[in-house]
Amino acid sequence: MTSDPTFPLIHWTDDGAELSARWRSEAGVAPPRRVVLADDRTTADAAYRQASEGIALLWRGDFQNARQLLQAMARRIDRKRRKPPASPLDAFNAHRQAQAQRARTLGMLLVALDADYSIPLRRAPDVKAACQEVYGDALAPDGTGGTPSVVSLRELLGLVGAHEWRKKGVEIAALGARIHPYYGVFSPVRGEYIDLVARTPLPSQALAFDIGTGTGVLAALLAKRGVARVVATDADARALACARENIARLGLAGQVDVCEADLFPPGRAPLIVCNPPWLPARPSAPIERAVYDPDSRMLCGFLNGLAAHLEPGGEGWLILSDFAEHLGLRSREALLAMIEAAGLKVIGRDDIRPAHPKAADPTDPLHRARVQEVTSLWRLAVK
Known part of the structure; x- marks a missing residue:
């Protein structure tokens, strides 16, 4: 098999034979350099070490035993005591470092997939x-084209969990439907x-970006609230x-156009809504891009482009948590300066406190910041 930059190869030895397969990693992790075989005789201590x-x-035993082994390895990682950090920013940096190390370690337990994605x-x-x-x-319709691959068990279980969420959906009370x-x-x-x-009162029901x-949850909600397009x-x-898919499932395809754009579509609108990633830090994997916004790139892009896309008298709604402020990643003064520099003014703000479980968990390493968190909808207008 020749190497493909999209699918690098992973290599291992089995009973003296040199074998390889495509390496899959949605996180963009490079294939491990050294791979050994493991099975039901492998202890959790040995696997963790x-x-x-x-x-x-690379697991060769019972699949359910592999899941139990992964859980046992996770317990060994979580058991390690860490010195309490001095500040919320130190806590955040230590937490991210610990999470990255945890992901690397647990990502070392691998399973093979056959060409049709079955697990042998x-x-x-x-x-x-x-x-x-x-x-x-x-596989192609004629049954050709697939190749065996190897993936971390942790990622595979994440795929399975996401598949179940996709089937079940998330109930959105404001929509009266599932996303x-x-x-x-x-x-x-x-x-x-x-x-x-x-x-929040709508400035117009004619058009929103x-x-x-x-x-598509906010687009669907705006359409449900009566925004014509x-x-x-x-x-x-x-x-x-x-x-x-969500817009079609909700029967809103006649009101909502979904289009590819870096930020803004062409033209102007009386209402433009944006809920950018809330933390100005670099994601360690593509899946984290919805949470981390390096150098506040999306936030700055939205603010700096808003005036050129708002209709006269229109409003921009910026939905942003102040979690970054309590972590020491961005100050309120810096946010207000960004709004000012973009030629915008604040005409209103509505706040709400989060109700998610981590906000009430004193064992969470970021608890000090979470208990102070407020999510705000900033109503912005052109100066």
Whole structure:
């Protein structure tokens, strides 16, 4: 098999034979350099030690035993005591470092997939649909074209979990309906930002732009509130497909246009809504792009482009948590300066406190910042 930059190869030895397969990683992780075989005889201590040293374990035993082994490795990681950080920013940096190390270590337990995405292990579940949703079609209609691959068990379980969420959907009270998120598209499980959009008076019901639509939940909500036409944009292909499916499922395709754009669509609107990633930090994996906004790139892009796309008398709604402020990643003064520099003024603000479980969990490493968090809808207008 020749190497493909889209699918690098992973290599291992089995009974003296040199083998290889395509390496899959949605996080963009490079294939491990050293791979050993593991099975039901492998202890959790041995697996944890090897994984911590950067040695990957390709599982050859019972699938359910592999899941239990992964959980046992996670317990060993979570058991390690860490010195309490001195400040919220130190806590954030230490938390991200610990999470990255945890992901690297747990990502070292691997499973093989056959060409059709079946798992050649005892008691393995059928993951074909979950893999197809993320990786694409495995085989051509005539049954050709697929190749075996290897993936971390942790990622595979994430795909399966996302597949179940996609089937079940997330109930959105303000919509009176469910939104079905795709893998890698921010799921609207935190409802406070949706509630803000649901209760803020509309400046117009003629037209609205939803910038960075994701699942399409805010575009759908604006349409449900009576906005005659909503243009929803996103730059991510998976988000665009997700939004289109949700809009169609809700019967709103006649009101909502979903189109690819870096930020703004052509033209102007009396209402432009944006819910950018809330934390100005670099994502460690593509799946984190909905949470982390390096150098506040999307936030700045929205603010700096807003005046050119608002109709006279129109409003821009910026939905933003102040979590970054409590972590020491961005100050309120810096945010206000960005708004001022973009030629905008604040004409109103509505605040809401989050109700998600982490806000009430004192064991969370970021608890000090979470208990102070407020999510705001900033109503902006051109000066």
